[in-house]
Amino acid sequence: MSLSGLYVVATPIGNLEDISYRAVNILSAVDLIAAEDTRHSRVLLAHYNITTGMQAFHEHNEARVADQLLRRIRSGEAVALISDAGTPLISDPGYRLVKSAREAGLPVWAVPGPSAxxxxxxxxxxxxxxxxxxxxxxxxxxxxxxxxxxxxxxxxxxxxxxxxxxxxxxxxxxxxxxxxxxxxxxxxxxxxxxxxxxxxxxxxxxxxxxxxxxxxxxxxxxxxDGYNGNEDESLLSAYRMATALLDYLPASQAARVAAKLNEVPRRKVYQSLEEAGK
Known part of the structure; x- marks a missing residue:
């Protein structure tokens, strides 16, 4: 391969046809593929007739294997990093490897693609x-x-x-x-x-x-959906209702009824009652 370095390659999250042409070419051309689960990734590689060798690279061996991969990159080789599905590092191993490569001044290349x-x-x-x-x-x-x-x-x-x-x-x-x-x-x-x-x-x-x-x-x-601010008014309404209901119901039941009628979390209504010493 003409350019050595670490290639962070996104792979399909389910449908094997979602991989990019560039990703297939990179995985075919690098010297080694660091894969989260080699058995899982073998299905993808076989589908595209990619014969590049693989090295298991997961959370249990990341510290040890990262040093080995960095040595290979320093020697002029190209290494691809893939996860079981999607873009590496997103709830997957690889951060330590990429960080170390950057700190060592080694090239890191993005090969973007699928992400859940x-x-x-x-x-x-x-x-x-x-x-x-x-x-x-x-x-x-x-x-x-x-x-x-x-x-x-x-x-x-x-x-x-x-x-x-x-x-x-x-x-x-x-x-x-x-x-x-x-x-x-x-x-x-x-x-x-x-x-x-x-x-x-x-x-x-x-x-x-x-x-x-x-x-x-x-x-x-x-x-x-994110918080939109309207919940404050509903919560205040629920608190006032729960306070009125305390004449007839225990605090937990009052909070439950008021929360249901105002469509707010019961826990927040009950917490408001507790903070007010009700």
Whole structure:
């Protein structure tokens, strides 16, 4: 290959035909491909008759293998970095390698292409001028809700990755924190045979996932509409209603009724009551 260095190559997120001509040429011409999972990537390489050798490069061996790859690049070789799907470094290994290559003054070349984030933003029908990518949320519910609460006032569209075994719990947590009516989109199996996009208020998505278990299978990108400021008025209305209901109901029940009628998160109403000493 005429130019040595590290080539960061985007690969398909599902449909093998989504790879670029340049990516195929680069992967065919480099001296080595550093792949997150060589068994997985072998399917893609075989589809395009690419015979370049591969080196496993994942989160468990990144520190050790990165030094080996840098030595090869220093010697004049070209190395391509790919992940299992999409653009490397986005919730995938590679940051340490790219950072070290840059710090060593070695060339790093971008070979752009598929990304689940931009694919989801392009079809979700939610604002795409500003967005915040948060990757995977914490596995445990308490930590997950704490993270979501910290994002409660973010005005840009929120973007998350999620797996099939946590999708229902995560959407339920989002409903609890952001409220029933916050608009969201659950993009499932993008570019694959069973691709679907559920776009609705969070309460409706929770109900759809509960009634159609096919919608809980696969890989997911979740997008949630950003905070728009109108929730403050609804929350104030809910707080006033809950305060009035305290003459007849315990605080937890008053908060639940007021939150439901005003379509705001119950937790926020109850927290307001506690802060006011109700």
């Amino acid at each position: 984030i931009t694919a989801a933003l392009s079809v979700a029908g939610l604002p795409s001028d500003r967005f915040v990518f948060e990757g995977f949320l914490p596995a445990k519910s308490a930590a997950r809700k704490k993270k979501l609460e910290a994002l409660g006032n973010e005005t840009g569209t929120l973007v998350f990755f999620e797996s099939s075994h946590r999708i229902e719990a995560t959407i339920s947590n989002m409903q609890e924190v952001f409220g029933d009516q916050r608009l969201a989109a659950v993009c499932r199996e993008l570019t694959k045979k069973f691709e679907t996009v559920l776009r609705a208020p969070l309460a409706e998505i929770v109900a759809q996932l509960a009634t159609d278990k096919n919608q809980t299978k696969g890989e997911f990108v979740i997008l949630v």
